[in-house]
Amino acid sequence: MTGIIKGTGACVPRNTLDNRELEKLVETSDKWIQERTGIQRRHIAAKDTAASMAAKAAKEALAQAKLKPEQMDMILVSTMSSEEVMPSMACRVQDEIGAFRAVCLDLNAACSGFIMAYATACAYIEAGLFQNILVIGSECLSNVTDWSDRGTCILFGDGAGAVVVTAAHGRGTIPxxxxxxxxxxxxxxxxxxxxxxxxxxxxxxxxxxxxxxxxxxxxxxxxxxxxxxxxxxxxxxxxxxxxxxxxxxxxxxxxxxxxxxxxxxxxxxxxxxxxxxxxxxxxxxxxxxxxxxxxxxxxxxxxxxxxxxxxxxxxxxxxxxxxxx
Structure with a gap:
C-alpha cells in the first residue's frame, strides 16, 4: 500500500498587508522587498487563529476527497506558531470538525514541517496502521513576528493548507x-x-x-x-x-x-x-x-x-x- 493525496484545502485570512503599507512601519520599500524576495503582499489574521485556519482548510480537503471527518484515522498538524502548548492543534481541529476517531498529533520541523508530516503519514499507511490521514500545515506567524525588524517582518504571512492522504494499492516512494x-x-x-x-x-x-x-x-x-x-x-x-x-x-x-x-x-x-x-x-x-x-x-x-x-x-x-x- 501507499499513500496518495485525495483532496486539498486551504484557508488564508482576508486581511492583506502589502509592501506599501510596510513602508509605514519600517525603513524599507516595495521595490527593495520585491527585488530581494519576490513578495508583494502577505495575508494577516485578525479574528482567525492557526487552529481555526487549520480546521477550515481541513474541512475543504475532506469535502474535495468526499470523505467524512469520522473516517479519519489520524490528524497530523505541522506548526511552529500554535496559540497554545496544550492541547495540541490537531486535537483542536479534531474537536472543530468532528473527527472523533482520529489519533491527533502535532509536529514541529519549522518550514520543512509539511514534508515531514506527509512522509510520516505515508509511513503509517504503508505500515498498515491507518487508512485515512489529514495532514495540515498551519501558521499564524504574524503573532511571532517583530514588526519593527525589517529583516523579518517583510517575509512572513499567515495561512493554512491541508491534504487528505489515503491508502491505495501501489509502491510508495522513498523520502x-x-x-x-x-x-x-x-x-x-x-x-x-x-x-x-x-x-x-x-x-x-x-x-x-x-x-x-x-x-x-x-x-x-x-x-x-x-x-x-x-x-x-x-x-x-x-x-x-x-x-x-x-x-x-x-x-x-x-x-x-x-x-x-x-x-x-x-x-x-x-x-x-x-x-x-x-x-x-x-x-x-x-x-x-x-x-x-x-x-x-x-x-x-x-x-x-x-x-x-x-x-x-x-x-x-x-x-x-x-x-x-
Missing part, C-alpha cells in the same frame, strides 16, 4: 529527510522563560516578547545548496529522471531561493510554480497552499509526478515524490 542541529541558531523562535522555585527572579530580558530571529545570509546559502542536493537524491533513490517530473513544488520562502534551486539542478523556471508574491512565507503552510492553488488552476493531472521540497529552522530539509491521482 529524503534531514536535519543539522549544529546550525540551529541561524533561525530561531524562543519560547517563554520558565520559572521554578530554584531559578531566581525573572529578568527584563526574560520577560521580553519572543520573536523569529534569522541570519538571512546563512539560511539563503543553506537552502540554495541543500534543496538541490535533496532533489537530486530523492530522484536517484526513486529511480526517476528530471524529465519524469512535471513540477517542483518548493517551500515558498524567497523567489531568489527558488530560482537558485532551478538553476542549480538545470531545470526550467516554469517547472517551479510560485505564489510567494501573494502570501509571503507561510512556513509549513506554504507547500499545501500552493498545491491547493495548482489544483484549482487545473495544473495537476493524473499521472503527474511532483517533487515536494522544504527547508527551514532546525536546520531541517526534506523532499518527497508524489504521483497525482
Amino acid at each position: 529524503v529527510l534531514g536535519s543539522d542541529g549544529t546550525k540551529g541558531e541561524a533561525l530561531t523562535l524562543k519560547n517563554r522563560k520558565n520559572q521554578t522555585p530554584f531559578s531566581g527572579p525573572l529578568t527584563k530580558e526574560d520577560l521580553s516578547p519572543c520573536y523569529i530571529r534569522m541570519d538571512g545570509q546563512t539560511v539563503f546559502k543553506f537552502a540554495a545548496r541543500k534543496v538541490p542536493e535533496a532533489i537530486e537524491e530523492v530522484l536517484l533513490k526513486n529511480k526517476l529522471r528530471k524529465g519524469d517530473i512535471k513540477y517542483y513544488v518548493l517551500h515558498q520562502a524567497n523567489k531568489r531561493i527558488v530560482e537558485a534551486v532551478a538553476k542549480r539542478i538545470g531545470e526550467p523556471a516554469y517547472k517551479f510554480p510560485m505564489n510567494i508574491q501573494e502570501y509571503g512565507n507561510t512556513s509549513s503552510a506554504s507547500i499545501p497552499i500552493l498545491l491547493w492553488e495548482m489544483q484549482k488552476q487545473n495544473m495537476l493531472h493524473p499521472g503527474d509526478n511532483l517533487v515536494l521540497a522544504g527547508f527551514g529552522g532546525g536546520l531541517t530539509w526534506g523532499a518527497v515524490i508524489i504521483t497525482w491521482r
